Amino acid sequence: MYGAFPCQYPGCNARYRRKEHLKRHEGSKHAQLQAFVCSICGSQYRRSDTLRRHVQRRHKTTEPLDRARRACAGCHIGKSRCEGGVPCDECVRRNIPCSFQVKGGIAEQERFRNQIPLSSSANPERSREFYWEKRKQYVDRYFEVFHPRWPFIHKGTFNLHQETPLLLQAIVAIGMWTSRELPVQSAAVELHDKLDCAIRDQREKWDASEVEGACSNCFWPIATYQAILLHIIFSALTRSGGIVNLDLKASISAEDFTLLKSLVGSCRRLGMFSYPNMLAKYKETDLPPFVWVGVEEFKRFNISLYKLCGQLSSAGPGDKPLLSASELQFPLPSNDPMWNSTGKEDWHAYAKEENMVSLNNEFREKWISKCADILGFLAS
Numbered sequence: 001m002y003g004a005f006p007c008q009y010p011g012c013n014a015r016y017r018r019k020e021h022l023k024r025h026e027g028s029k030h031a032q033l034q035a036f037v038c039s040i041c042g043s044q045y046r047r048s049d050t051l052r053r054h055v056q057r058r059h060k061t062t063e064p065l066d067r068a069r070r071a072c073a074g075c076h077i078g079k080s081r082c083e084g085g086v087p088c089d090e091c092v093r094r095n096i097p098c099s100f101q102v103k104g105g106i107a108e109q110e111r112f113r114n115q116i117p118l119s120s121s122a123n124p125e126r127s128r129e130f131y132w133e134k135r136k137q138y139v140d141r142y143f144e145v146f147h148p149r150w151p152f153i154h155k156g157t158f159n160l161h162q163e164t165p166l167l168l169q170a171i172v173a174i175g176m177w178t179s180r181e182l183p184v185q186s187a188a189v190e191l192h193d194k195l196d197c198a199i200r201d202q203r204e205k206w207d208a209s210e211v212e213g214a215c216s217n218c219f220w221p222i223a224t225y226q227a228i229l230l231h232i233i234f235s236a237l238t239r240s241g242g243i244v245n246l247d248l249k250a251s252i253s254a255e256d257f258t259l260l261k262s263l264v265g266s267c268r269r270l271g272m273f274s275y276p277n278m279l280a281k282y283k284e285t286d287l288p289p290f291v292w293v294g295v296e297e298f299k300r301f302n303i304s305l306y307k308l309c310g311q312l313s314s315a316g317p318g319d320k321p322l323l324s325a326s327e328l329q330f331p332l333p334s335n336d337p338m339w340n341s342t343g344k345e346d347w348h349a350y351a352k353e354e355n356m357v358s359l360n361n362e363f364r365e366k367w368i369s370k371c372a373d374i375l376g377f378l379a380s
Helices: 019-029 048-058 073-078 089-094 105-115 124-146 165-177 182-201 222-239 254-269 275-279 288-311 336-340 344-351 368-379
Strands: none
Touching (some): 165 182, 182 222, 222 254
16 A cells, blocks of 8 residues: 555655645645745745744744634734734734724724725735835834934935835834834834844845955945944844943843944945045046935944944943044035935035035045044043
């Protein structure tokens, strides 16, 4: 009776004694779709036991992964899969209340249904529109609430559909966190955790802190570095729990501090704190406004990085500053109104007051490093 159940897949000679073993083989080897999706990180697997093992090892949880026995009101009326929990993942994604009861009968249920965006299975096009609408909402929130305090992303040239995924998601996570709505903030933390994995998985692509041959002539992955900086700021906002040391500086985890050290080390190795190196990234034929925006973005990123290093401390006492003012060999940012302008008219109005960057003028006498002693005294 050996091999009574042969695999019918073309070119496969596998045979099994039991039918359930054949089904497992077909699902594992020949399935075209990944049927089981991790609700925490989105990883996909063909078998439920593989998914369960992934969740136990990767996310350190043993919570059941099966479909909820009873769907919440939002998933029930929207006809989408409910994984359980309050709030459930689907309601968090849609940014709607999660409840197991809708009062008021049919009329109230119809009103509730009209408030819920259609699920992706019911209307894929509407789901994509909703996806970008929500991201735009949180990006706008980022620039409204967070950007005035950390203005190192140029709003005027920011394009929702063209930015790198890491930077866009880092901005969205902070925008979600500033909503102050608990379900949305919970979703922001989950997004932050996914970004943390992505940043560390891609470390070889951006970490130049210990790379031999890394220099100012190498490519500067400024968008990735901006995303990492936002990522660490988010960690300080959400994970420090308000803990400060005797110097009234917030503390971050050892892992995040190591990430910050790698970021500073990479910028230092690539020569990003040098104004001549910034100018060297451009040509005389480049348009002056293009050069001005790029150089300003470098300067404002470096200052924000210096600011963050000054506001944070590692877990160990007596640590030296990761970045000193004496390393900031460039002039202060200029013309904040022009930097923050988004319309053509405002840009031209403020541009009249701005002397565009000259690639031949390094403004050495205006470098921040010239005032390093004063800045160090004020920070001590």
